[in-house]
Amino acid sequence: xxxxxxxxxxxxxxxxxxxxxxxxxxxxxxxxxxxxxxxxxxxxxxxxxxxxxxxxxxxxxxxxxxxxxxxxxxxxxxxxxxxxxxxxxxxxxxxxxxxxxxxxxxxxxxxxxxxxxxxxxxxxxxxxxxxxxxxxxxxxxxxxxxxxxxxxxxxxxxxxxxxxxxxxxxxxxxxxxxxxxxxxxxxxxxxxxxxxxxxxxxxxxxxxxxxxxxxxxxxxxxxxxxxxxxxxxxxxxxxxxxxxxxxxxxxxxxxxxxxxxxxxxxxxxxxxxxxxxxxxxxxxxxxxxxxxxxxxxxxxx
Amino acid sequence: xxxxxxxxxxxxxxxxxxxxxxxxxxxxxxxxxxxxxxxxxxxxxxxxxxxxxxxxxxxxxxxxxxxxxxxxxxxxxxxxxxxxxxxxxxxxxxxxxxxxxxxxxxxxxxxxxxxxxxxxxxxxxxxxxxxxxxxxxxxxxxxxxxxxxxxxxxxxxxxxxxxxxxxxxxxxxxxxxxxxxxxxxxxxxxxxxxxxxxxxxxxxxxxxxxxxxxxxxxxxxxxxxxxxxxxxxxxxxxxxxxxxxxxxxxxxxxxxxxxxxxxxxxxxxxxxxxxxxxxxxxxxxxxxxxxxxxxxxxxxx
Numbered sequence: 001x002x003x004x005x006x007x008x009x010x011x012x013x014x015x016x017x018x019x020x021x022x023x024x025x026x027x028x029x030x031x032x033x034x035x036x037x038x039x040x041x042x043x044x045x046x047x048x049x050x051x052x053x054x055x056x057x058x059x060x061x062x063x064x065x066x067x068x069x070x071x072x073x074x075x076x077x078x079x080x081x082x083x084x085x086x087x088x089x090x091x092x093x094x095x096x097x098x099x100x101x102x103x104x105x106x107x108x109x110x111x112x113x114x115x116x117x118x119x120x121x122x123x124x125x126x127x128x129x130x131x132x133x134x135x136x137x138x139x140x141x142x143x144x145x146x147x148x149x150x151x152x153x154x155x156x157x158x159x160x161x162x163x164x165x166x167x168x169x170x171x172x173x174x175x176x177x178x179x180x181x182x183x184x185x186x187x188x189x190x191x192x193x194x195x196x197x198x199x200x201x202x203x204x205x206x207x208x209x210x211x212x213x214x215x216x217x218x219x220x221x222x223x224x225x226x227x228x229x230x231x232x233x234x235x236x237x238x239x240x241x242x243x244x245x246x247x248x249x250x251x252x253x254x255x256x257x258x259x260x261x262x263x264x265x266x267x268x269x270x271x272x273x274x275x276x277x278x279x280x281x282x283x284x285x286x287x288x289x290x291x292x293x294x295x296x297x298x299x300x301x
Numbered sequence: 302x303x304x305x306x307x308x309x310x311x312x313x314x315x316x317x318x319x320x321x322x323x324x325x326x327x328x329x330x331x332x333x334x335x336x337x338x339x340x341x342x343x344x345x346x347x348x349x350x351x352x353x354x355x356x357x358x359x360x361x362x363x364x365x366x367x368x369x370x371x372x373x374x375x376x377x378x379x380x381x382x383x384x385x386x387x388x389x390x391x392x393x394x395x396x397x398x399x400x401x402x403x404x405x406x407x408x409x410x411x412x413x414x415x416x417x418x419x420x421x422x423x424x425x426x427x428x429x430x431x432x433x434x435x436x437x438x439x440x441x442x443x444x445x446x447x448x449x450x451x452x453x454x455x456x457x458x459x460x461x462x463x464x465x466x467x468x469x470x471x472x473x474x475x476x477x478x479x480x481x482x483x484x485x486x487x488x489x490x491x492x493x494x495x496x497x498x499x500x501x502x503x504x505x506x507x508x509x510x511x512x513x514x515x516x517x518x519x520x521x522x523x524x525x526x527x528x529x530x531x532x533x534x535x536x537x538x539x540x541x542x543x544x545x546x547x548x549x550x551x552x553x554x555x556x557x558x559x560x561x562x563x564x565x566x567x568x569x570x571x572x573x574x575x576x577x578x579x580x581x582x583x584x585x586x587x588x589x590x591x592x593x594x595x596x597x598x599x600x601x602x
């Protein structure tokens with residue numbers, strides 16, 4: 001099934017204990033797209049400024065990413081993020097952020113994308129997420145993300161969005177903030193009460209939890225020794241997860257559980273290098289091998 | 302196979318967001334023993350002071366715990382610990398600790414215990430752990446624990462102990478301190494390099510990692526909604542893990558992986574109530590059901 005993603009494209013500067021990357025291609029929609037194109041072509045809806053390097057556009061076109069929905073807005077500047085990872089590298093510290101074009105009007109969905117069957121609404125204003133959703137011709141699977149800013153300041157709007165989507169993917173801090181509940185198992189069940197058929201809580205290096213009407217399914221992260229830069233791990237998780245769902249065309253519990261493995265493995269490749277260094281050259285066969293390896297690690301006889 | 306444990310017995314006072322327990326039975330050897338007696342009888346080697354309540358002794362004798370190695374030392378006081386859990390309750394804050402009798406000479410191993418085939422040396426001075434081990438008639442499986450104090454101040458002695466044991470069980474912070482490595486997968490591999498055939502790193506609510514010469518095996522914690530008091534969860538993990546190994550009598554990778562499930566489930570019952578509230582009445586059948594449930598949660602088809 002066709003897969004549309006809307007989210008940020010940014011110019012990132014990242015420092016980790018293993019080095020530094022200056023002004024590299026980043027953003028939720030970018031990490032998502034690279035993970036998802038391993039499964040299906042991706043339709044990208046995003047906006048950048050006139051400073052967006054042509055070389056970055058070339059990186060995107062090197063994969064099956066349809067850029068008909070990528071707006072290069074004159075007079076605007078691209079979103080920029082500078083972050084730092086220290087210690088166990090499980091959480092980024094934002095050193096500097098410039099919303100730039102992300103603080104302006106959202107990009108439009110091109111007519112050719114309106115029939116998209118699978119949609120991922122990466123973290124933007126929940127009203128913009130709903131606007132985007134209402135333009136589409138009834139996607140079969142729609143999933144959204146969110147963040148602390150909208151949870152705190154746009155709660156009612158976010159609740160409306162949650163009533164419309166098939167699923168929600170958030171991290172542990174967001175799940176706790178959204179539900180006012182410390183225990184993540186209780187939080188996940190409450191997320192289902194807000195409307196979605198399924199909820200995923202990402203816990204970084206500690207894995208992820210899937211909640212459906214059939215129950216809760218925890219999985220650990222893939223055991224990675226070679227963690228150089230965690231930037232984009234969560235977005236890659238979403239990309240691998242949604243890419244797999246779009247390819248198999250359904251979201252029953254069994255498919256969702258397999259999608260969790262693909263999301264986990266997508267993240268495990270992303271963290272092995274700065275920016276898209278590793279995910280640009282990983283093959284589907286390498287992904288499938290790692291999914292099989294993780295499946296075996298979790299199969300107790 | 303017979304299972305001997307040596308470790309602390311304490312009088313605990315614990316505060317969590319769900320309530321408070323004053324002067325209740327606690328200590329590593331106690332939580333360990335209650336989890337392990339679900340599988341095999343336990344031989345306990347520990348020392349308490351003359352203030353140790355008879356009612357606490359009765360709690361221990363209510364299960365198959367052989368108290369021939371429990372010394373009630375005249376003129377001494379029992380170990381006391383006061384702790385607090387807040388927020389996500391993943392880490393205890395020690396409010397007050399009185400070593401009391403634990404700061405004196407260690408207890409002796411009674412002659413009837415010298416033929417023990419499986420041994421768990423819970424966190425004591427690494428030299429005391431080695432002394433205990435040398436008294437026994439060649440146990441088949443010996444596993445030790447440790448803590449920040451010994452890792453920092455008795456490193457050489459601890460390394461000698463690690464060369465003698467079959468396995469080591471530590472938490473994430475201890476694994477990092479012991480290896481000087483932040484990445485837990487690398488840390489676990491380094492633990493094997495210190496001598497043991499297997500290593501377990503416990504991560505509290507985030508599960509645990511098993512390392513053997515066959516590879517690394519991560520498992521998540523059992524998804525628990527009802528977390529009232531995490532005290533003793535790690536010791537219960539060790540008890541369920543070692544109890545299972547003692548019952549099956551071997552420690553190949555397949556057995557160790559199943560033991561991880563039993564440890565995880567033992568911990569999941571302990572945290573459901575204060576002190577031994579839940580583990581005193583849990584049945585082996587309830588444990589096996591939860592192991593089956595977790596096994597199913599992790600089996601991806």
